[in-house]
Amino acid sequence: MDTRPVAAASWDAGESLADHFRALANDAEHLYGYAMRGMAEDWAAGGPTRVACRGYETAPRSAMIQFRLLAGLFRLVLTGEAPELIRFYPCLGGTEPASRAWPVMREVIAAHTDEIHAALAVAPQTNEVGRSAALLAGIFDLVAASGVRHIRLLELGASAGLNLLLDQYAFRADSWHFGPSDSKVQFADAIVGEVQPGSFEIMARAGCDPNPVDATTADGRLLLTSFVWPFELDRH
Ligand SMILES: C[S@@+](CC[C@H](N)C(=O)[O-])C[C@H]1O[C@@H](n2cnc3c(N)ncnc32)[C@H](O)[C@@H]1O
Known part of the structure; x- marks a missing residue:
């Protein structure tokens, strides 16, 4: 704090x-x-x-x-x-x-x-887990552009680190979905515009913050x- x-x-x-x-x-x-x-x-x-x-x-x-x-x-x-x-x-x-x-x-x-x-x-x-939608869109783009499907997430100013857990949240859109459908955190149509959904795995995750929660x-x-x-x- x-x-x-x-x-x-x-x-x-x-x-x-x-x-x-x-x-x-x-x-x-x-x-x-x-x-x-x-x-x-x-x-x-x-x-x-x-x-x-x-x-x-x-x-x-x-x-x-x-x-x-x-x-x-x-x-x-x-x-x-x-x-x-x-x-x-x-x-x-x-x-x-x-x-x-x-x-x-x-x-x-x-x-x-x-x-x-x-x-x-x-x-x-x-803390705003809604920012996970932007993170997901960026990861989808990187996966599509590079073909790399193993991700390490590192966050500056992670606070409680909620956005490091984006693969535990459910995202739904008309033509795609991502994450466990029974997640307690649900997003519908959270990404505006085209995305290129692809599978990936988060191999490691870490955050830092001067006041972690x-x-x-x-x-x-x-x-x-x-x-x-x-x-x-x-x-x-
Ligand atoms: C508004 S919170 C955002 C938390 C989370 N990233 C999110 O988007 O939900 C900003 C966080 O940045 C941290 N912070 C502030 N200055 C920082 C610095 N110089 N280096 C790393 N973290 C910093 C704060 O302690 C705070 O936890």
């Missing part, structure tokens, strides 16, 4: 954290859109968001402080420390309108300021889950 302090050197001059929060929220009507607009106002007004973000005032936009905060909040929900928010989190069965969530989120931030503050030290690690542990699963937006049900 990346707990290095966020560098202030590249602070986007003249921009406050509220500006960063607003810029990513835009007019989005999903849970995080409302949350980020609420956080922006609350930060500017000196509310609990401002208190939780102490020390990060000059963090650059690229540090994505808002996603660190929202992941910390999500972890509180997932670990049962903020049950009042479950009703707004679709991946947990919540059906309440996102537009009503912010005041409740603000209360939770106020009640857990230190935990939220600690969460800001954890850089987002969004072990998805087989409870803590690893919690971390990975917390960075997936709660209303993106397919990704959950």
Whole structure:
């Protein structure tokens, strides 16, 4: 887990954290859109968001402080420390309108300021198995072009290494399929355009990451889950 302090050197001059929060929220009507607009106002007004973000005032936009905060909040929900928010989190069965969530989120931030503050030290690690589709298309092309069918996969920034397991996922298209059809990870028409499907075998796989995540542990699963937006049900 990346707990290095966020560098202030590249602070986007003249921009406050509220500006960063607003810029990513835009007019989005999903849970995080409302949350980020609420956080922006609350930060500017000196509310609990401002208190939780102490020390990060000059963090650059690229540090994505808002996603660190929202992941910390999500972890509180997932670990049962903020049950009042479950009703707004679709991946947990919540059906309440996102537009009503912010005041409740603000209360939770106020009640857990230190935990939220600690969460800001954890850089987002969004794992996206959907990227396996691009990897598969590339491997198909290489196999077709070279005739080589024995592959070694090496990934930089593998995080939990989920994309190193692409041969355990099922891909389906009109004219071809790949992988075990009963896989828990299913992709339909994930590759746009022509592919040249061919068989291959992954002989070795390895990944490196400054902050590797072990998805087989409870803590690893919690971390990975917390960075997936709660209303993106397919990704959950
Ligand atoms: C957004 S995650 C992507 C995880 C995975 N590759 C995927 O596509 O689902 C980016 C990962 O890159 C790692 N990372 C950041 N800087 C790195 C570096 N200099 N060398 C290797 N990995 C790095 C982070 O720790 C993080 O786990």
